[in-house]
Amino acid sequence: MTRQFCTFRLDGHLFGVPVETVQEVLRHQSMTVVPLAPVEVSGLLNLRGQIVVTVDLRVRLDLPPREADTASVNVVVRTHDGTVSLLVDQIGDVLEPTQADFEPVPETVPASLREVVEQVCKLDGELMLVLDTERAVQPSVPVGAL
Amino acid sequence: MDEMDEIVQEFLVESHENLDQLDHDLVELEQDPASRALLSSIFRTIHTIKGTSGFLAFSQLESVTHVGESLLSRLRDGALQLTPDMTSALLAMVDTVRALLGDIERTGQEGSDDHSELIAVLTALQETAPTLQETDAEPSGPAAGTATGATAEETTAAAVTTSDRLLGELLVGQGAVSEDEVTLALAAQEVGDDRRIGEILVNVGDTTPEAVAQALDSQHEGRRSAADSTIRVDVDLLDTLMNLVGELVLTRNQIVQRAATRQDPDLLRTTHRLNLIAGELQEGVMRTRMQAIDTVWSKLPRVVRDLSVQLGKQVRVHMEGRDTELDKTILESVKDPLTHLVRNSVDHGIEAPDVRRAQGKPAEGTLTLRAFHEGGQVNIEICDDGAGIDPAKLRDRAVSRGLMSAEAAARLTEREALNLIFAPGFSTAEKVTNVSGRGVGMDVVKTNIEKIGGLVDVHSVLGAGTTIRVKIPLTLAIIPALVVSADGRRYAIPQVSLLELLRLDAAGGGPRVETIHGTPVYRLRGQLLPLVSLRQQLGLDDGAGDATYIAVLQADDRQFGLVVDDIRDTEEIVVKPLGGLLRHIDVYAGATIMGDGEVALILDTMALAQHAGVVSEASGRQETAEAAQTTSAERAHLLLTGLSDGRQVALPLDAVDRLEEIPADRVERIGGQEVVQYRGRVLPLVRLDAVYGAHGEESTGGDLLQVVVCGHEGALVGFVVRSILDIVDAELDVRSVLDSGGRLGSAVVSGSVTELVDVAHAVGALGDLLRAQARAVQDQQTGHLSSEHVAV
8 A cells, every 4th residue: 555745845855744634735925923932933824714833844853944035835734733834945746655665764863853754765866754744743842852 | 213313312402401490490499389380390391301201212211200290290289398308309300310311312221220219219208298198109009190190181281281370361361361260260279179270260150161272272372483483503503603704704804904995986885785794794693602691500509509408508599680691602611610609609608507697697698690791791790698708817828828928928918818719729618528629729710711811800898798700701702802013013902901002102291111120110190000012022122112002901900001013903803723833822812814814913911911020929820939939038119219308218019009299288187187188088198207207398399299199908098208219129138127116127228228118007007087088998898799788
């Protein structure tokens, strides 16, 4: 049995989330900044009357900040905690890798990344990191705590 | 089988409603055991349940209701007199029926519990009949026979079992009989004529069988039309509708805003209509969710009855404003807090009958529940005429529980002390009864009420009773809010906490913001209003000079001014929860979508005040214990004033009510005492210059006297000083007691030796005048309370 993954890019890395968790993909939206919010929260989005929290995955995963003037895309996912929008660099294709290509995350990967990456999938010439969306929308745990 | 399920479902819903009514009726019946109308109503309800359960083959339910019905029918026929034992047994039967119905609802089957004991009790009660000697309750026995008789009547003419009085009224209304004739017939029934009222009237020749039949028909019609005009609707459906209406309101806001910028008269007209219709729809849908508070209250007399029987107290429940309506979700969330408050009043408030009699009160305590609408909010009051709460006891307990230091406790105002009952870990019960030790404390009550944007307050007069006042919003879904802005972003403040708006005049001349050790305050009508900067609270950059408005807000019983950049508009907003990532930021109560489609955050007034430290220690909850540690190191908020000879005198800020400038020519005299008329009272003046023997040039103060108005135990005193210097938060470490009367001693404050005024002492020295004033004020306050009790 194969699973389909919706892929996107963040700082050159290829990430994937199970396609059934993705509600929709939106172009850049205007957002309301929330003072006092955790750093990874980039704001609130009006999604047809529903208020959705947007998490900047670059900040969440401790990746270098996005350069100014570069476009970003909202990947709206459904989690146990409601609908959350993930801010990513670029949207990719929907892939259907075979089960055999998946492997656990190597121990040497930085903890900040390992915390939210479920598995690694070996694609042709590239690795896809399978994102644990439930974890990704939880406040980040300080690195030392892991 | 589906059809069967439907019938069972209908039966369950109907029976549950009937049972609630039954609880109510039974308790009322105890007050008025002779009421045939009540007895008939109770009998009918049980009879209906019995009939249907027999039809649906719920044999246990049938047997329980059967014995209950037999007992009731004998009560109704006057063969038995209602005793408290009977009421208890009947209430127990109601509980059993409810449990059985619950089992049926969950499993579709009756439970396997054994109810023979209850049946035996109910049967035994029937046998105590004074007029009948039968000892066996076999189905062939006369007791059961009465019940079978009733069934037979019911099957032959269902409507005949409706209230006899009503039938009489109908006949009188038709002009078929006179009122006297009906009274006669009723009297005949009462002395043992067991025929129906219609029968008696026909037999006596007062009326014709046709007229009775006609009256019965119209009785039927009345009932049918009531059933036809209402339908049951699933609450989920209403919730969905409410959400949709919320969306519609938001969309309308957006369209109205867009249309206003366009020069299109047609569009404008359509928008106006949309505006109106959406408004009406919103109101209509909200109304469908409104329920009378009675749906919650109707269960309370039973609660009170059970509790008072258990505690050996006598309590009468009196209700006012039972039809006051509020949103179903709110009603559900106040249900438990209200029940708890009522239990608490019966348990701790109302005294045992002998204690009451000893104090010259009637043995029966009165618990008054009052509900009314006021300013878009619902007020619910729970008043008892019990022992009242002793603030001194509360203070002692707070100290012994380690909630605060003795000094902090002593500084609490009476009102703050009373509100200690809502502090976590606080129980005033001398001994823990099984009523009070139920795990739900008053702090939970307060938290639950605050969760829905409500407030709880307690007033108490020792020996006369306690009133707990709960204020809750009408609805939660759509609320009016004031939109303000800070740093270019918009925030919504719920209108309920808004008191007034002030514009700051930066150009000077007008009132302005002053600072006390860097803490901004504002003189609002002579009183210092602590200011909280929204920018600062939200960690935004402090754009100096941008702040132009102050929104005066109410948090708990404190006021504070929220400094904002700009004030936009008031708008109806739909409160939406924030996601999990933001839920922990308590300064936001939620978010909403504005007219232009952008998201705005809703501010939580209470949390803002707490963050800024505006809310006092007593309500500061968790911080209380820590604060107690620091206050015990003699930290005090002091108002520094200057005397004519340059000396400094400090007054405890807690005691300071207001700062006033009073024209010298308004000073009058009573005996040797200087007084002024102040807010409708006589305010005695104490010249601190004279008290402290400062002999500077006293008259150079000019025509205006600087008066510090202090309150002490309800009495007001005005201290006349030369000048008001500052408010300091001082550590009173250097302290000497060179007492020359009326002072606590002296300490070094802000580098100079400062004498501390003991307000209590000064008040005491004023003697009779002040005591008379205090009495007058107290009379005013208690006058309010006692008039409430007169109304009961």
